[in-house]
Amino acid sequence: MGKTVKILHCLSTREFAGTERHVAELTAIQARSHEVTLLLESRTADFRTGGDIARHIDPAVRIVRADWRGYLGCLARLMQAGSFDIVHTHLGQASIRAGALKKAGIGGRVPVIGTLHNVYRGRSYGAHDGLICIARWQQDSLPKRWVNRNALISNWTVPCTTAAQEGPALRRKFRQHHGIPQDAFVICAMGRLVPEKRFDLLVQAWKQAGLAAEAYLVLMGDGPERACLERGHTVRDRIIFAGYREDAPAVFAAFDGFVLPSGREPFGLVLLEAMAAGLPVCATAAGGALDILEHDPASLVTPNNVEALSAGLKRLRQQPRRVWDLSSYDLAEQARKTEQFYQRFL
Structure with missing residues (x-):
C-alpha cells in the first residue's frame, strides 16, 4: 500500500x-x-x-x-x-x-x-x-x-520447518506413544469433534472398509462428541483417539494419508496443511475442498455418504506420498x- x-x-x-x-x-x-x-x-x-x-x-x-x-x-x-x-x-x-x-x-x-x-x-x-x-x-x-x-x-499454507527438521523423530515418537508399528499405514483425520465434522460417519466408513487388518485410523482433536465416538468400537478396529495437539501441522509427519469427512467445510485449512506435508488425501466434495482439489477430483467423495467415504478410504490406502502444487496458496x-x-x- x-x-x-x-x-x-x-x-x-x-x-x-x-x-x-x-x-x-x-x-x-x-x-x-x-x-x-x-x-x-x-x-x-x-x-x-x-x-x-x-x-x-x-x-x-x-x-x-x-x-x-x-x-x-x-x-x-x-x-x-x-x-x-x-x-x-x-x-x-x-x-x-x-x-x-x-x-x-x-x-x-x-x-x-x-x-x-x-x-x-x-x-x-x-x-x-x-x-x-x-x-x-x-x-x-x-x-x-x-x-x-x-x-x-x-x-x-506456511512451510513447516519443524516437520522438515524433526519429522522422522516425531513420527517414531508418536507411533511408539500410541502403540502403532513403525511400518503401518496410518490414516489421520483432524478437527473439532463436533457433529458437522462427521467423524461419526468416518468411524462407520472405516469399519465398513475393513482396513483394520492392515492400517490404523487416528482421530486428532477434542470436542463434545469424543465420548460418544470412543464408545462402540473395539481395539481390533484400530481407531486411536489422539486428542488435541498444538503441534499441527508438524504432526502430519507421523501419518501416511489424510481424510476430511465434513458434511461441509468452509475452507478446509487442515486439508491444505496435510497436502503441504505430502500426504495423499480424501475429502468430501463440499465447501472449500472443491477449490483446493479442483484439479484432483479423484480425491473427492460425495458428502454424508458412508459408501462413498468407505470407497475413498480404500483408495487412500493405496496411495503413496506425493508433492502437491500449492503455489496458489x-x-x-x-x-x-x-x-x-x-x-x-x-
Missing part, C-alpha cells in the same frame, strides 16, 4: 482453530510493514483443549483485550479514538459489533472489512464496506449488492491481495 497503514483486527473467540490460525498468520505478516492491533476477548483459551490464539500472535502485533467495558465497549473506544485506517473483522460476534458501531456513526468514515470464515449473514456483515471470501461457494452465495465490494482471497501473495482490497476503500 506504499505507506504505513493502521489496521485493527477484531476476533471474539475462545479457541484456537483454523480461523484463529488465519488471523495469527495474517497479522504477523502485515505487522512487518504496518501498525497492526488485534482486539481479543479478555479470555481466549479453550476450556476443553487449552488452545489459545494469544500464544501464537507475533510480538510485533499489539494485543488489546476486552476489559470491564466488555468487547463491544472496548471496540467502541478503539474505533471512536480515530487512530485506525481500517477495521478488519473475523467471524460473527466481532462482525456484528463492528457493524452496529458503524451504523451508529462511531469510527466516522473508517472502512470496515470482514473476512467470511463461514456462511454470509446479513445481520453480521450488512453494514460492512467490503467482504473477503475464502472460497468460491461463499462468493456465489453473496447478495447482488456485494458484486463490486467483495474479493476472493483464499487461505494459505502462498501467504505473502494472499496478504498482498488483502492489502490491495483495503486500498479500494481507503
Whole structure:
C-alpha cells in the first residue's frame, strides 16, 4: 500500500482453530510493514483443549483485550479514538459489533472489512464496506449488492520447518506413544469433534472398509462428541483417539494419508496443511475442498455418504506420498491481495 497503514483486527473467540490460525498468520505478516492491533476477548483459551490464539500472535502485533467495558465497549473506544485506517473483522460476534458501531456513526468514515470464515449473514456483515471470501461457494452465495465490494482471497499454507527438521523423530515418537508399528499405514483425520465434522460417519466408513487388518485410523482433536465416538468400537478396529495437539501441522509427519469427512467445510485449512506435508488425501466434495482439489477430483467423495467415504478410504490406502502444487496458496501473495482490497476503500 506504499505507506504505513493502521489496521485493527477484531476476533471474539475462545479457541484456537483454523480461523484463529488465519488471523495469527495474517497479522504477523502485515505487522512487518504496518501498525497492526488485534482486539481479543479478555479470555481466549479453550476450556476443553487449552488452545489459545494469544500464544501464537507475533510480538510485533499489539494485543488489546476486552476489559470491564466488555468487547463491544472496548471496540467502541478503539474505533471512536480515530487512530485506525481500517477495521478488519473475523467471524460473527466481532462482525456484528463492528457493524452496529458503524451504523451508529462511531469510527466516522473508517472502512470496515470482514473476512467470511463461514456462511454470509446479513445481520453480521450488512453494514460492512467490503467482504473477503475464502472460497468460491461463499462468493456465489453473496447478495447482488456485494458484486463490486467483495474479493476472493483464499487461505494459505506456511512451510513447516519443524516437520522438515524433526519429522522422522516425531513420527517414531508418536507411533511408539500410541502403540502403532513403525511400518503401518496410518490414516489421520483432524478437527473439532463436533457433529458437522462427521467423524461419526468416518468411524462407520472405516469399519465398513475393513482396513483394520492392515492400517490404523487416528482421530486428532477434542470436542463434545469424543465420548460418544470412543464408545462402540473395539481395539481390533484400530481407531486411536489422539486428542488435541498444538503441534499441527508438524504432526502430519507421523501419518501416511489424510481424510476430511465434513458434511461441509468452509475452507478446509487442515486439508491444505496435510497436502503441504505430502500426504495423499480424501475429502468430501463440499465447501472449500472443491477449490483446493479442483484439479484432483479423484480425491473427492460425495458428502454424508458412508459408501462413498468407505470407497475413498480404500483408495487412500493405496496411495503413496506425493508433492502437491500449492503455489496458489502462498501467504505473502494472499496478504498482498488483502492489502490491495483495503486500498479500494481507503
